[in-house]
Amino acid sequence: MSTGTVEKTRQTTMKKSQRAEIWRRFKKNRLAVFGLVLFVFIVLVVIFADFIVDYEVAVTQVASERLQSPSLKHFFGTDNFGRDLFARVVHGSRNSLLIGFGSVVIGVTIGGLLGAVCGYTGGTFDAIMMRILDSIMCIPTVMMALAIVAALGTSLENVLLAMTISSVPRYCRIIRSSVLTVTGQTYIEAAHSCGTSNIRIIMKHVLPNAIGPIIVEATMAVGTAIISAAGISFVGMGIQPPAPEWGAMLSEAKNYMMLYPYMVVFPGLAIGITALSMNLMGDGLRDALDPKLKD
């Protein structure tokens, strides 16, 4: 074998082994794997919703079949308009997850980068940004979101936007504080001393070491985001009925809750399972990404 090939082999085994390492560490955490299984299941439901049950079923109101208990015909029963709850939960997954994940992913990305830049640069920029974010934080999330939706019009995108904007300050704060600890470390100085650019330092040195707390926070926030979106839907400014959405289903069901508990149980379970899978996975992911916890 020529030297070139030896080098190549060395390199490929190396790259692979690092990813394999993370996967190996993740696998060791049984709860995390369980979370992953749940998550994959939910994603499959989202993708194959149309094959599982027709969308029409979810929005068709059948007056003769109102408020039915779960049966073979309607696995999860029907609601006060006679719509099949199973179909609504299955199809609601799309809207709910879009809002839940969308707002968290976008919020974490923007908030994270902003927080990293603020914490890393410090000084005037940091001070001004923090005061702006503080003032945003003063407005209650739902109020804020309502104002945005009211101004821009009712649509899924605007709900998403509203949720994102109101969540950014929190992520920004969290990341900023952990970034501040990391920037005090000598390895940041060491990176400077070999000529590393600021962007690379933030991306390679600061963020990976500051990401732990945000992963946990973000995975917990997915569930909360779905519920908050429900609040917006509830006052009629979110997802427009009859489009199914878990949070909206919960709030619609609240008048019937005492007599027909399954109306809240199933969408509630759906939200709960999503949140649970995210939490378990998040914990596992945080540990797997940290090479210090290898064993």
Place this chain on the structure above:
Amino acid sequence: MANLVETVDLKKYFKVGKGRYLHAVDGVNLEISEGKTLGVVGESGCGKSTLGRLVMGLLPATSGQINFEGQDIVTCSRGEFKKVRQKIQMIFQDPYSSLNPRMSIYELIAEPLIVNKVYHDKADILKRVYELMDTVGLAERYINSYPHELDGGRRQRIGVARALALNPKFIVCDEPVSALDVSIQAQILNLLMDMQRDLGLTYMFITHNLAVVKHISDTIMVMYLGQCVESAPADELFANPKHPYTQALLDSILKPVLGTNKDRKLIRGEVTSPINPAVGCRFAKRCEHCRPECMEREINLVDLGGDHKVACTMCGG
């Protein structure tokens, strides 16, 4: 021989409040000729680490010059500095906090090569990383390990490998062995001295350990509260210390020999504040030879011949 590195009246003040400045480095002139080692000794807070960071360009200087190969790196443009930067590297004190815990040994050693775009082919980088690991005595099998899996000595070898990656001419060693055990400390010191001999490196060696500094340095500079109080060739300084602070410092060394340590002279008090220091000798308040003259004017560094310089009124400063 021409000096590779020199500083002229280098100052670094940190603002700590309204009109209050911490004089971390206050008018330091140093010269290091190529292939030699300058040892910088002093106690905590004397500005030796700040001096190292100034020379590295990690901190902007308040005033003065830092000349590297005749070029002033304080005033030069960013582009020019980027070129110079590759020739000046640093080894840090704490091998535990100076390595990013999320990066493997490969990533750590490859980083300077990647960010300075030394090679375009990944295989070349890998080859160089193996080469560097071999130079500093790290076994190949550690390439995928993470810093926390290694002991202090091996981590410091990674630090040395990183510093060597770009073929620098000058390395600032900031207390590189202080966090290590004695037997490991000797391994790293030997490594550094071998590197110097084989690669013709120039060192600025910052430490508070006098035995280490005597072993590794050609010239030693003693700092006290941001100023150089004495500088001389290593043997001369130990044989013939002139400044009362140097004398006290040398006298405080605890030698691992029985019976040598009784009746040492201890200096009074502790280091005074470096914030807005008063005119005059900064050591005056602790000095047993203090005269009114010492507090009245700034003391100059006087050359006593043979490269021995002292800033003390007793030597005509």
Place this chain on the structure above:
Amino acid sequence: MEDGKILLEVKDLEVVYQTDESTVHAVNHIDFSLKERETIGLVGETGAGKTTTALTIMRLLPERTGRILDGSVLFRGENLLDKSEAEMRHVRGADISIIFQDPMTALNPAITVGNQVLESLEIHNVEKKSKQELEKRVDALFNLVGIPAERKKEYPHQFSGGMKQRIVIAIALACQPALLIADEPTTALDVTIQAQVLKLMENLKEELGTSMIMITHDLGVVAETCDKVAVMYAGEIVEYGTTEDIFTGEAHHPYTTGLFNAIPNLDEKAERLHPIDGLMPDPTNLPEGCKFSPRCPYCTEECRSRTPYRYEKNGHRIFCNRFEKEG
């Protein structure tokens, strides 16, 4: 010093740290004793088991992982390892106290230094002295460690490192303990301050008649302060004797020799240092036979297979097979 009573006797002590995955053999069957007014130095590098030994004597091992498997710690003839936690609380501070390495973290930043000294007096106030009397004692202690008593109303951050270590010493000495354990007391301090603090400890020891265990990796500190030395390696005492035995004696354990050779010598210019080859063994997986054998230049087949012989001459003990015939 010859006729002093034995104050502390550590016999056949074995301590491990047990976690789910592994067992760290921190201290492996060590013996040493300390007379009144005597200072013993525990010397060794990181992981030698020095601090574990100290924590065991104080019974301060981490509860979840630390296990004392064997041995006894006799303090004035009583086995400290048999005492209950409540009884130990009376021993700590009053009879035995400890000074930790880092004075910056050993003091509570929110309480004035005077109150911190007072607190340790109040805890062990057996004679039910009045507050005024205790306050007077605090003033006396501050004078003793060379800090003006007016400064007792200040907070720890207003003091420099050396001053803080003096306060820590004042707290440790508040109840006039019979035994003071100093775990690297000057490592975090500057050279000139180190000399001052060691001098202070030396004087106080003379004055109060305290015995001391000095834990350090610095042979210079040992030469300055100790009467006896135990050189530790990988949880074992490899050489034990008076300071003269260790510093000027003829026979030495190869590790002791290695330690001395590794330090740069101030009095002669050597081109290269002589480090000890290799690294500390993994404490979860110690080598068979002599623990130092993988790094020892004199290692033989025998060293790898059996525990080293004990060579003893006038109390100078060396655990090494090289000396078996003489002892």
